Amino acid sequence: MASYRVLIADDHPLFRQGIRSLIEKDSDIEVVGEAGDGFDLLEMIKRVPANLVIMDIAMPRIQGLDATREVKRIFPETAVLILTMHNSKQYLYHAMSAGADGYLLKEDAHDDLVTAIRTIQRGKFYVSPLVADQVTDILVQRSRGEDLARDPLSPREREVLKLVAEGRSSKEIAEILFISTMTVQNHRANIKRKLKLHRNSDLIKYAMDKGYA
Numbered sequence: 001m002a003s004y005r006v007l008i009a010d011d012h013p014l015f016r017q018g019i020r021s022l023i024e025k026d027s028d029i030e031v032v033g034e035a036g037d038g039f040d041l042l043e044m045i046k047r048v049p050a051n052l053v054i055m056d057i058a059m060p061r062i063q064g065l066d067a068t069r070e071v072k073r074i075f076p077e078t079a080v081l082i083l084t085m086h087n088s089k090q091y092l093y094h095a096m097s098a099g100a101d102g103y104l105l106k107e108d109a110h111d112d113l114v115t116a117i118r119t120i121q122r123g124k125f126y127v128s129p130l131v132a133d134q135v136t137d138i139l140v141q142r143s144r145g146e147d148l149a150r151d152p153l154s155p156r157e158r159e160v161l162k163l164v165a166e167g168r169s170s171k172e173i174a175e176i177l178f179i180s181t182m183t184v185q186n187h188r189a190n191i192k193r194k195l196k197l198h199r200n201s202d203l204i205k206y207a208m209d210k211g212y213a
């Protein structure tokens with residue numbers, strides 16, 4: 001029987017190694033490539049056919065959600081499992097809208113990664129138990145005609161906002177996201193401008209209301 005071919009896209013090599021080791025315990029699942037960002041992934045998948053891409057959201061150059069849309073556009077039969085630290089209804093909504101076939105929290109990966117892969121392999125959507133209730137909320141809001149995409153922030157700005165809401169300094173955010181402190185400060189200024197907010201306390205309240213914190 002042919003193996004189930006998997007590509008991993010995450011900007012942390014040690015994390016990719018850990019995911020590979022979890023996957024390769026199953027002899028019929030094969031990791032056929034790794035990419036450090038969305039751009040490299042999109043280049044790789046043109047050369048290396050895969051049944052499934054395991055994709056982080058926060059990556060340099062091309063973000064995971066944008067890369068997901070492109071994968072599904074070019075290779076609609078290739079499934080995408082979002083593997084992320086973001087326990088947020090807004091991120092889950094955007095992942096579903098981008099065409100992802102599953103949403104797994106990194107904190108659940110050790111126990112649930114293979115289950116997520118098998119679920120997607122059977123043609124079903126997988127979501128981490130910790131965010132399962134939010135799928136129902138999203139579907140209910142959609143049925144009511146509520147616009148869940150009204151958030152004007154980009155994926156990177158949402159990442160910065162989440163870290164601001166956690167009390168991180170610009171220097172800490174820069175280190176976590178592998179960007180410069182100046183870039184973080186520019187993101188913070190853009191977030192305040194887009195949201196028409198001036199105080200950090202208002203940013204934190206907005207982040208909590210949107211489920212980012």
